[in-house]
Amino acid sequence: MEFGIDQALKTYSGGLGYLAGSHMRSAFALKQNLIGIGILWKYGYYEQQRNTDNSLRVFFREQMYSFLEDTGVRFQISIKGRDVWVATYYLPSSVFNCAPMFFLTTDTDGNDEWARSISYHLYDKDAEVKVAQCMLLGIGGAKFLDKASLVPEIYHFNEAHAISAVYYLLSQNGDLNKLKEKLRFTTHTPEEAGNEKHSFSFLQHLGFFCGLNPTEVAKISGVKGDLFNHSLAALRVAKKANAVSKLHGEVSRDMWGHEEGICKIDHITNAQNRTYWVDSVLETNRSKGKAESINERKKELKFALFKEVADQVGKIFDPNVLTIVWARRFAGYKRPDLITKDLERFEKLISSGKVQIIWAGKPYPFDYGAIDTFNKLYYMSHLYKNMAVLTGYELKLSKMLKDGTDVWLNNPVVTREASGTSGMTAAMNGAINLSTYDGWVCEFSNDTNSFIVPVADGSDGYLRDKTDMNNILDVIENEIIPMYYEHPKKWNAMVLKSMNDVNEFFDSDRMADEYYTKMYMA
Numbered sequence: 420m421e422f423g424i425d426q427a428l429k430t431y432s433g434g435l436g437y438l439a440g441s442h443m444r445s446a447f448a449l450k451q452n453l454i455g456i457g458i459l460w461k462y463g464y465y466e467q468q469r470n471t472d473n474s475l476r477v478f479f480r481e482q483m484y485s486f487l488e489d490t491g492v493r494f495q496i497s498i499k500g501r502d503v504w505v506a507t508y509y510l511p512s513s514v515f516n517c518a519p520m521f522f523l524t525t526d527t528d529g530n531d532e533w534a535r536s537i538s539y540h541l542y543d544k545d546a547e548v549k550v551a552q553c554m555l556l557g558i559g560g561a562k563f564l565d566k567a568s569l570v571p572e573i574y575h576f577n578e579a580h581a582i583s584a585v586y587y588l589l590s591q592n593g594d595l596n597k598l599k600e601k602l603r604f605t606t607h608t609p610e611e612a613g614n615e616k617h618s619f620s621f622l623q624h625l626g627f628f629c630g631l632n633p634t635e636v637a638k639i640s641g642v643k644g645d646l647f648n649h650s651l652a653a654l655r656v657a658k659k660a661n662a663v664s665k666l667h668g669e670v671s672r673d674m675w676g677h678e679e680g681i682c683k684i685d686h687i688t689n690a691q692n693r694t695y696w697v698d699s700v701l702e703t704n705r706s707k708g709k710a711e712s713i714n715e716r717k718k719e720l721k722f723a724l725f726k727e728v729a730d731q732v733g734k735i736f737d738p739n740v741l742t743i744v745w746a747r748r749f750a751g752y753k754r755p756d757l758i759t760k761d762l763e764r765f766e767k768l769i770s771s772g773k774v775q776i777i778w779a780g781k782p783y784p785f786d787y788g789a790i791d792t793f794n795k796l797y798y799m800s801h802l803y804k805n806m807a808v809l810t811g812y813e814l815k816l817s818k819m820l821k822d823g824t825d826v827w828l829n830n831p832v833v834t835r836e837a838s839g840t841s842g843m844t845a846a847m848n849g850a851i852n853l854s855t856y857d858g859w860v861c862e863f864s865n866d867t868n869s870f871i872v873p874v875a876d877g878s879d880g881y882l883r884d885k886t887d888m889n890n891i892l893d894v895i896e897n898e899i900i901p902m903y904y905e906h907p908k909k910w911n912a913m914v915l916k917s918m919n920d921v922n923e924f925f926d927s928d929r930m931a932d933e934y935y936t937k938m939y940m941a
Contacts, residue, residue: 429463441692443517445931459522557583579649604657690930710911724823744824749782
């Protein structure tokens with residue numbers, strides 16, 4: 420549904436897109452026989468701006484790309500009993516050094532405004548339009564491959580958005596057993612309630628099942644009553660599936676293991692493309708083991724980040740002061756404002772002069788709770804010259820933040836973050852992770868390369884959050900600040916260890932190779 424290929428191509432919202440972009444870059448570098456299919460979002464996700472009172476402003480602007488090539492392949496798919504035209508565009512590998520990409524759009528001649536709007540906004544808030552987007556990706560993607568004579572050996576569904584492709588393929592050749600041999604599925608959702616579900620009759624009305632017999636569709640998809648679970652349907656028709664970290668694999672097998680007819684769920688731990696994300700000077704110094712030189716370069720990168728801070732919020736940060744960043748999608752379970760919950764304790768920390776803290780990230784544009792959290796943090800930041808909340812969290816700002824921070828703060832509710840890859844690219848650029856024990860950090864972290872807080876009892880949400888908050892603040896006050904200022908050689912050694920430990924396994928070349936050998940070829 421989203422690919423974060425480059426800052427200039429607004430076809431992503433956040434981490435899932437960054438991950439897909441890294442996968443495509445590594446596939447290109449490894450010369451894998453792979454292409455990507457996505458949607459050309461006319462207005463992207465949204466541009467994150469500020470209103471006159473500095474509250475978050477959601478702004479949509481038409482995006483134009485001269486580097487995309489019209490393939491000339493046009494065809495129709497049926498949505499809600501209406502024929503909808505689909506046009507297709509090609510992104511050559513040479514533009515951004517990624518695997519060949521094809522993007523679908525309904526914003527084309529022959530369509531009315533409703534049909535055109537299907538490819539306007541990534542993750543549209545209207546349920547009917549969002550399902551139509553899934554049909555564009557799934558049915559449209561599979562039909563494009565047919566029309567373009569690019570019929571693949573393997574179809575890989577990255578999340579269940581494109582599951583409608585299965586029903587299109589069955590409508591063309593009804594042999595489910597043969598089709599299963601070609602289907603792979605990756606789940607990124609670590610809790611059952613987070614998996615997309617719709618009324619079976621609603622989907623049937625939209626044409627989601629391509630005219631197949633409803634009874635047969637319900638049988639092969641695991642439909643219960645009138646409830647269609649997209650992820651369960653994918654698990655039942657795929658030959659293989661994978662979660663995106665070791666812990667997520669355990670959670671997924673426990674979550675789905677009671678279901679009949681599902682495929683085996685393995686895990687391939689997420690990773691990010693080092694070539695794209697890593698500062699070259701830092702990487703040179705890492706490879707030579709020059710911890711002091713890494714520290715010097717970090718101060719230069721902090722200065723560059725702090726120019727952006729000054730430009731956005733009118734504050735001058737100091738490269739010699741310990742800098743903490745929390746930056747990712749604003750969502751309730753990620754708890755962006757956790758360390759501010761005890762105002763007295765946070766006031767003491769932020770007023771000590773020993774830390775600078777930056778927040779950034781995009782809430783879903785219609786998640787008003789997350790938007791409220793973002794705004795509250797911004798208004799709180801007015802009270803402190805060393806606290807900043809930035810807008811425009813896309814690939815460019817994400818890179819700048821990871822280059823310029825000393826500590827990357829990550830505090831999701833444990834088991835709710837399937838992987839959480841932002842800390843990987845922060846570590847690649849000389850930042851030390853401070854995190855709850857969830858997702859990828861369970862395979863990376865030890866007491867020599869990061870700071871991990873103990874897992875809190877999750878039976879009471881309030882007490883869990885309070886415990887995590889206090890543990891994080893304890894680590895900042897009692898371990899991180901003393902080490903940074905009083906034991907700089909120890910700090911620099913930890914930074915180097917973190918960079919070395921994240922270097923190979925968490926590079927997406929390893930991840931792309933595992934997908935190719937474990938999921939596609941085996």
